[in-house]
Amino acid sequence: MRVKNKVVIVTGAASGIGETTAQVFAEQGGKVVVADIDAKGGEKNVATIKSKGGQAIFVQADISKETDAKHVVDEAVKAFGGVHILVNNAATFVLKGIEATVEEWNRSLGVNVIGTAMMTKYAVTEMKKAGGGAVVNLGSISAFCAQPDFYAYSATKAALVQMTRNMAMDFGPHNIRVNAVCPGLIITPASRNHIAKLGLTVEQYSAQEGAKTFLGRAGNTREVANAILFLASDEASYISGAYLMVDGGYAAI
Numbered sequence: 001m002r003v004k005n006k007v008v009i010v011t012g013a014a015s016g017i018g019e020t021t022a023q024v025f026a027e028q029g030g031k032v033v034v035a036d037i038d039a040k041g042g043e044k045n046v047a048t049i050k051s052k053g054g055q056a057i058f059v060q061a062d063i064s065k066e067t068d069a070k071h072v073v074d075e076a077v078k079a080f081g082g083v084h085i086l087v088n089n090a091a092t093f094v095l096k097g098i099e100a101t102v103e104e105w106n107r108s109l110g111v112n113v114i115g116t117a118m119m120t121k122y123a124v125t126e127m128k129k130a131g132g133g134a135v136v137n138l139g140s141i142s143a144f145c146a147q148p149d150f151y152a153y154s155a156t157k158a159a160l161v162q163m164t165r166n167m168a169m170d171f172g173p174h175n176i177r178v179n180a181v182c183p184g185l186i187i188t189p190a191s192r193n194h195i196a197k198l199g200l201t202v203e204q205y206s207a208q209e210g211a212k213t214f215l216g217r218a219g220n221t222r223e224v225a226n227a228i229l230f231l232a233s234d235e236a237s238y239i240s241g242a243y244l245m246v247d248g249g250y251a252a253i
């Protein structure tokens with residue numbers, strides 16, 4: 001049990017990487033707050049966790065709204081007595097180039113960057129009371145590698161990598177570590193949606209993008225969740241302000 005009795009908030013935990021991450025933390029003894037705008041998927045994940053003997057609650061929230069971010073943290077405290085770990089995983093995917101509208105830019109920045117900042121603002125207040133904690137932000141290979149028509153998304157992920165360093169500096173004196181995990185191609189509902197828009201099958205896209213990695217394949221959600229778990233756990237006690245690529249080597253080529 002690597003996070004026994006730790007209170008863990010995972011945003012975007014109704015689907016994909018966040019869904020699996022919430023399950024992995026619950027398997028490791030965490031008391032998990034599944035936070036998502038999607039109530040159906042969030043409740044389903046809580047039911048899955050509970051059916052395996054884990055502890056979890058669902059809190060519906062649009063993390064781009066400050067009141068919702070505060071509500072998630074308040075509910076975590078009400079249910080479990082505090083907050084020790086925050087996984088800032090929720091994201092919106094504006095996969096567009098120069099044609100992206102101001103509204104789309106605002107949505108991308110509002111959820112991915114400002115939402116992450118708002119969640120961290122309230123969670124860190126509780127971590128300070130608990131004597132420390134850990135934050136893991138979800139970056140991406142898109143923070144480092146150019147990809148066609150990805151400006152509105154990539155800019156937010158690059159911002160998150162730098163915000164991770166700034167947060168790590170500010171919260172270090174409070175024994176709060178802040179790190180980022182940067183996945184490559186992971187097959188999730190979000191990536192399936194993108195693949196469908198390209199007119200390819202998951203197999204075709206995985207083969208095409210997988211060939212650009214050292215391992216020759218796409219990754220799965222558990223491979224990312226394991227990296228998040230490591231950075232959030234005490235095993236990473238001297239790691240802060242870092243980013244860990246979970247991309248099969250994609251960005252190293």
Ligand SMILES: NC(=O)c1ccc[n+]([C@@H]2O[C@H](COP(=O)([O-])OP(=O)(O)OC[C@H]3O[C@@H](n4cnc5c(N)ncnc54)[C@H](O)[C@@H]3O)[C@@H](O)[C@H]2O)c1
Binds near residue numbers: 016111
């Ligand atoms: N899948 C990939 O290949 C990949 C690669 C690199 C990085 N990532 C990152 O991993 C994270 C998870 O991606 P995924 O592929 O699992 O996506 P996903 O779409 O499967 O899951 C994202 C979840 O976030 C929730 N969400 C969206 N907007 C929200 C909001 N405003 N408030 C609360 N919840 C909201 C969605 O409802 C959904 O449940 C994201 O940060 C993404 O940028 C994914």
